[in-house]
Amino acid sequence: MKEVCWTVRILVRYVLLQVPGTALLVLILIQLRNRFDLPAWSMWGLVAISVAKDVILFPFVWRAYDWDRQEEAHSMVGRRGIAKERLAPSGYINIRGELWKARVVEGGPPIEKGEAILVEEMRGFTLLVLPYKEESNE
Secondary structure (H helix, E strand, C coil): CCCCCCCHHHHHHHHHHHHHHHHHHHHHHHHHHHHHCCCHHHHHHHHHHHHHHHHHHHHHHHHHHCCCCHHHCCCCCCCEEEECCCECCEEEEEECCEEEEEEECCCCCCECCCCEEEEEEEECCEEEEEECCCCCCC
């Protein structure tokens, strides 16, 4: 699978979406400072911690701000996973360490817990799956 990195556009989008929360924090801290006579360094220290949190989290969350990749919208199609419970016709499956709601493709056989599955289609956040049987070359 091709490794995708963040772009300046994603960084700008992330920063712009963090501005309202930071501005709200500053306004709340100004009100608290006026009401309780807090030192200015404590107010700006909390703002700095908030900004540092956003900087630290960016490498972990930038993919959620990458809205321009339409070709990867259905990237779950073709993936294999494991049924976490019996799918007759729906239940939960595990793919790449993530739990997904799944439904057996119309007319497909029930899938037992622990059985391998293959994702055929996505409908919203529900994956349509079939049992996955590895083909042997014997």
